[in-house]
Amino acid sequence: MDGEAQRATASWGNGTLAPGDHLRSDRAESPTPGLVEGTEPGAGQKSAMFVHAQSFEDLTAEAEEEVRREADINNPGDSEEELNVLVGEKEPHLTSESKSKEEDVSSEAWRSHRKHVFVLSEAGKPIYTRYGTEEALSSTMGVMMALVSVVESEKNTIRSIHADGCKVIFLTKSPLVLVGVSRTSQSDKELLRELQYIYYQIVSLLTLTQLNHIFQHKQNYDLRRLLAGSEYLTDNLLHRLDRDPGLLLSAVTCLPLASSARDTVSSSLQAAKSKNLVFSILLAGDRLVTLLRKKDQFLHHIDLHLVFNLVGSSSSFREGEGWTPICLPKFNTAGFFHAHISYLEPASQLCLILVSTDREDFFNMSECKQRFLERLSRRTAYQALKDALKSPTYSVEHVGIPELRHFLYKSKSSGLYTSPEFPDVYISDSEQERLMGLYQELHSSLHHPTRPLRFFYRCGERENLLAWVTSGFELYLCFSPLGTKALAVAAVTKLLKWIRKEEDRLFILSPLTY
Amino acid sequence: MSAMRVDAKVVMLGKESVGKTSLVERYVHHRFLVGPYQNTIGAAFVAKPIQVGENVITLGIWDTAGSERYEAMSRIYYRGARAAIVCYDLTDSSSFQRARFWVKELQNCEEHCKIYLCGSKSDLISEDRSLRQIDYHDAQDFADEIGAQHFETSSKTGSNVDELFQKVAEDYRSTSFHGMTLQETGVDLTPKKDSSFYSCCHNN
Ligand SMILES: Nc1nc2c(ncn2[C@@H]2O[C@H](COP(=O)(O)OP(=O)(O)OP(=O)(O)O)[C@@H](O)[C@H]2O)c(=O)[nH]1
Numbered sequence: 223m224d225g226e227a228q229r230a231t232a233s234w235g236n237g238t239l240a241p242g243d244h245l246r247s248d249r250a251e252s253p254t255p256g257l258v259e260g261t262e263p264g265a266g267q268k269s270a271m272f273v274h275a276q277s278f279e280d281l282t283a284e285a286e287e288e289v290r291r292e293a294d295i296n297n298p299g300d301s302e303e304e305l306n307v308l309v310g311e312k313e314p315h316l317t318s319e320s321k322s323k324e325e326d327v328s329s330e331a332w333r334s335h336r337k338h339v340f341v342l343s344e345a346g347k348p349i350y351t352r353y354g355t356e357e358a359l360s361s362t363m364g365v366m367m368a369l370v371s372v373v374e375s376e377k378n379t380i381r382s383i384h385a386d387g388c389k390v391i392f393l394t395k396s397p398l399v400l401v402g403v404s405r406t407s408q409s410d411k412e413l414l415r416e417l418q419y420i421y422y423q424i425v426s427l428l429t430l431t432q433l434n435h436i437f438q439h440k441q442n443y444d445l446r447r448l449l450a451g452s453e454y455l456t457d458n459l460l461h462r463l464d465r466d467p468g469l470l471l472s473a474v475t476c477l478p479l480a481s482s483a484r485d486t487v488s489s490s491l492q493a494a495k496s497k498n499l500v501f502s503i504l505l506a507g508d509r510l511v512t513l514l515r516k517k518d519q520f521l522h523h524i525d526l527h528l529v530f531n532l533v534g535s536s537s538s539f540r541e542g543e544g545w546t547p548i549c550l551p552k553f554n555t556a557g558f559f560h561a562h563i564s565y566l567e568p569a570s571q572l573c574l575i576l577v578s579t580d581r582e583d584f585f586n587m588s589e590c591k592q593r594f595l596e597r598l599s600r601r602t603a604y605q606a607l608k609d610a611l612k613s614p615t616y617s618v619e620h621v622g623i624p625e626l627r628h629f630l631y632k633s634k635s636s637g638l639y640t641s642p643e644f645p646d647v648y649i650s651d652s653e654q655e656r657l658m659g660l661y662q663e664l665h666s667s668l669h670h671p672t673r674p675l676r677f678f679y680r681c682g683e684r685e686n687l688l689a690w691v692t693s694g695f696e697l698y699l700c701f702s703p704l705g706t707k708a709l710a711v712a713a714v715t716k717l718l719k720w721i722r723k724e725e726d727r728l729f730i731l732s733p734l735t736y
Numbered sequence: 737m738s739a740m741r742v743d744a745k746v747v748m749l750g751k752e753s754v755g756k757t758s759l760v761e762r763y764v765h766h767r768f769l770v771g772p773y774q775n776t777i778g779a780a781f782v783a784k785p786i787q788v789g790e791n792v793i794t795l796g797i798w799d800t801a802g803s804e805r806y807e808a809m810s811r812i813y814y815r816g817a818r819a820a821i822v823c824y825d826l827t828d829s830s831s832f833q834r835a836r837f838w839v840k841e842l843q844n845c846e847e848h849c850k851i852y853l854c855g856s857k858s859d860l861i862s863e864d865r866s867l868r869q870i871d872y873h874d875a876q877d878f879a880d881e882i883g884a885q886h887f888e889t890s891s892k893t894g895s896n897v898d899e900l901f902q903k904v905a906e907d908y909r910s911t912s913f914h915g916m917t918l919q920e921t922g923v924d925l926t927p928k929k930d931s932s933f934y935s936c937c938h939n940n
Pocket residue numbers: 451750751752753754755756757758759769770772773774775776777800801802803856857858859860889890891892893
């Protein structure tokens with residue numbers, strides 16, 4: 223068990239940019255749980271699309287981060303001049319009017335939120351709060367920073383405080399400090415992962431280079447000036463963290479689509495290439511239709527989720543074409559990419575994101591989109607794609623296991639997951655969040671930092687749960703409370719067989735590159 | 737390749753939430769969106785053909801985000817622009833300060849760009865005069881000083897919005913018409929396939 227966890231960590235540590243060469247093509251029709259990584263249902267046939275997202279142990283990449291940060295500081299690049307513009311003295315024109323989340327921070331209601339998130343600078347200046355306004359919380363944040371500093375002065379790092387059914391988690395990512403206060407049963411590690419996401423969200427807007435630069439020049443800079451208008455992105459990301467299995471699993475899900483149609487879409491996109499185009503991503507809502515990347519360049523699932531969040535949070539890309547700088551922090555914290563964001567048709571759910579390295583590339587990207595669209599609309603695959611949008615999800619009944627209510631299945635080597643729609647029992651928002659909470663607990667147990675489990679069965683009053691992780695996949699199943707363990711185990715084999723049968727519709731098996 | 741047929745690049749500048757996106761929405765889609773305000777991320781581009789006399793001129797409108805975060809990037813949005821609509825909110829004096837900043841920036845970096853000073857949300861003033869924070873004549877004096885056109889608009893009612901963009905297009909046509917008589921041949925407004933719009937404007 224320990225060996226398993228270690229292996230995963232090691233492969234993360236040395237293989238951040240490319241997946242191993244172990245993707246095989248022997249695809250059993252009745253896959254067994256003991257199958258080899260790269261042959262599990264949903265595994266890509268040729269190569270993976272993402273940075274090898276084998277485990278979610280992003281935190282173990284800390285050391286490597288440190289190194290990169292050093293590099294950032296020593297090599298601020300040629301944007302120095304632009305950065306100076308940003309730190310220069312200017313009339314402060316920040317008002318709190320834009321905050322719609324006015325809430326009395328001394329009230330019981332404020333205190334009783336399930337999860338608070340605070341971001342502050344190392345000087346103790348408030349940068350973000352999930353609830354209430356930053357102004358009202360400046361003394362609270364001052365205390366938080368004091369705690370961090372006191373422990374640091376002892377050459378130590380504060381990680382968490384546990385008290386009274388409440389956990390306080392600290393993440394220091396110089397020049398930022400992130401603090402989570404949670405009443406949930408999530409582990410420290412899960413909460414830390416969520417704070418990491420928030421950290422990356424902020425970096426994606428500013429780049430780490432810029433952040434460092436700003437605080438080097440002015441320690442007590444009010445970063446809210448630069449983040450103004452982006453709070454809703456962070457709010458939405460926090461909401462997703464509670465709801466979206468993809469963020470939990472470090473994976474993304476695809477729009478179910480016949481592989482022939484998907485391949486045509488992919489090759490049409492491939493045909494619309496351009497010198498500085500690095501990634502092309504076609505989304506249907508929160509689902510991936512296809513993703514193309516420059517050879518040898520891999521997108522990290524965290525970066526992809528940040529893109530999803532950006533696109534999903536904003537309706538302003540609906541009309542016209544968006545052109546925005548975006549830092550993909552897991553790719554490179556130092557610089558901006560430039561994203562061309564547009565919907566294929568005004569009322570369509572299909573959103574195309576073209577990521578270029580060149581800020582002057584707008585009209586090239588615009589032309590790429592036109593070329594793609596012209597090519598695609600001549601083909602029947604476009605109609606197939608539009609039809610697929612009408613049923614973006616499927617019912618668990620298709621699997622044919624009566625006791626099975628819901629599941630999450632992640633193919634580790636592809637970084638893709640599949641999951642049916644919530645059944646009627648979990649139709650309300652609160653029930654869905656409760657189920658997600660249960661999955662999170664299972665996930666915590668499977669990925670426990672010192673005692674990771676590979677198999678976990680839990681009987682509850684309202685449902686029975688089974689979680690199973692192998693080198694090839696991660697599986698979470700939810701059964702009716704009437705089922706038995708034997709039944710649940712038998713269901714796994716049946717489910718794997720079903721996923722294998724459906725895999726070319728549910729996954730992207732042959733991702734293309736430029 | 738709609739983006740390539742653009743004749744004149746027009747950039748919207750101004751402090752966040754002054755109403756740049758709403759102006760473009762009103763002009764291009766004839767509507768005013770109510771609901772929670774969404775900051776623009778980066779910038780949005782939309783091409784809009786407009787009839788001027790016998791000609792059709794396509795404006796390529798860049799709606800930029802007002803957030804300071806993008807300030808260092810702003811050059812890529814206004815470079816080569818023929819017209820800049822610098823917006824301020826009639827009910828927010830700090831937004832006028834910001835408008836002055838943009839005017840200075842344009843004067844320094846983009847001297848051929850014509851400036852249109854636009855006070856937004858005039859419907860709010862009509863409802864309640866006490867909300868006005870920028871005097872009409874003060875703004876007019878400033879506009880005269882910098883050689884700019886001055887408009888007060890409302891995207892909610894549509895007041896003066898078409899007039900603003902019509903003026904932008906007419907001014908563009910009269911300057912490019914001027915160039916045409918010099919060359920004695922018709923101006924081919926469609927740029928060559930491989931030259932991006934930026935470069936075509938830059939050569940002017
Ligand atoms: N009453 C009234 N409200 C307006 C008018 N124009 C814009 N608003 C409101 O002002 C807010 C901001 O409008 P936007 O058009 O999004 O502002 P913006 O300048 O694009 O802001 P950024 O994208 O952040 O730079 C929205 O809530 C609009 O509804 C107007 O003419 N009248």
